[in-house]
Amino acid sequence: MTPVTTIQHLSDHVGHDVELQGWVYNTRSSGKLGFLMIRDGTGIVQGVVSSQGVPAEVFAAFETLTQESAITVRGEVREDQRAPGGYEILVSDLEVHQIAEDYPISPKEHGTAFLMDHRHLWLRSRRQHAIMLIRHEVIRACRDFLDSNDFVLVDTPIITPNAVEGTTTLFELEYFGRSAYLTQSGQLYNEANAMALRKVYCFGPTFRAEKSKTRRHLTEFWMVEPEIAYCDLECNIGWAEELVAYIVRRILETRMEQLKVLERDVGRLEVIKTPFPRVSYTEAVDILHKAGVEFEWGGDFGGSDETVISEQYDQPLIVHRFPAAIKAFYMKRDPEDERLVLGVDILAPEGYGEIVGGGQREDDLQVLVQRLEEEDLPREVYEWYLDLRRFGTVPHSGFGMGIERVVAWITGVQHLRETIPYPRTLTRLEP
């Protein structure tokens, strides 16, 4: 009985017969010598089919194979310098489960619109496979880091009755005769959960109906949001930078092969270490001025501003203490400067933009009520949230980290749409 294995474990079987279950990635042939690239979901390996070494019907079966046909092959694992990857299978038996019809994605170049229309098939390609493995590892690293530091996963609702930040566009849905919205952040619920369980996080999909058409935006994306009771801005920054550094370290430890497939310059990742450089918003404005960028204190940074600022460093950059006017109502005022709030963003290097946003929350009932009024937000729907300031209010902080932006930065891909299996954007709902 030939043991079944997977391509990622082939090196354990050199010199022995194995069985692989997979799909045809590509075929080549030199007359009576056939080369068969086999893909099995864990990797790609070359199979060699010799007309002299196999029964005639096996070689005939090889000749019928098309791209993405489903097959089982058996044969001896060999180490061979001529094989891509260094290992190959000397095929002795080939079982065809299905001959695939004309596969739309050829090994040559395609446009992104075409590939996105075939996203369900594009995921089989080497590059997308590598991105998905890294995405998985980024998510696992987030969970491992938080779990091992005594954070409790407490889920927050996807369907919500009102906006977290009134101004942002929400996806509205009909909920048994009344309006409801898809969540754009679990934060307000996180704050309640932190008062119950001290250190918590939520991890789930987030929805923004913004009409943004840039490579940095999706309408549906995944976010991990930690929230910590008895934690000020400094404490919050510490958690955020340790999380980011942990993720980078983990990917370098476990996914070097995938980073190679993506031709990522890993030197840019290997230098990442805490503490990250910090600048206040006001210092960041100075950086812009010194770089010759026209920018008025009080405004929000645009994508190109962020790039100019973060390019001064080879580390993720922590920007803190923003003007209150450009941040949400729940951000705590800076006791040392009333114009500012205790917010923090982390900008990824190499122009990948904001990967983390958060801050210390306003814990004073009167100030919070006043901020709601200033923002013209309906107080009734926030009554439960205000309860958190009536019953044992304490300093607390939290942040959200966008998974796709982190994956884009680590993998070095240009567009967020390749970092999620089925991207949802302004112009794309299928497949």
Place this chain on the structure above:
RNA sequence: UGGGCCGUAGCAUAACUGGCAAUGCACCCGGCUGUUAACCGGAAGACUGGUGGUUCGACUCCACCCGGCCCAGCCA
């Protein structure tokens, strides 16, 4: 929602100043016992996104429509 660009064979591109729509890949047929996105030979495949206009003649110029991409705003 503004600004810019683009729609040509299944895919990726070309066609100069308005004059017979071309090349590569994929598919099909044939050749090749070490290929590396193999290679060599052959065949097939297009009302050039839509509607109208200018012209002897439109892939090419003009108007409108449809679809997409990039940039900006907003954000993670």
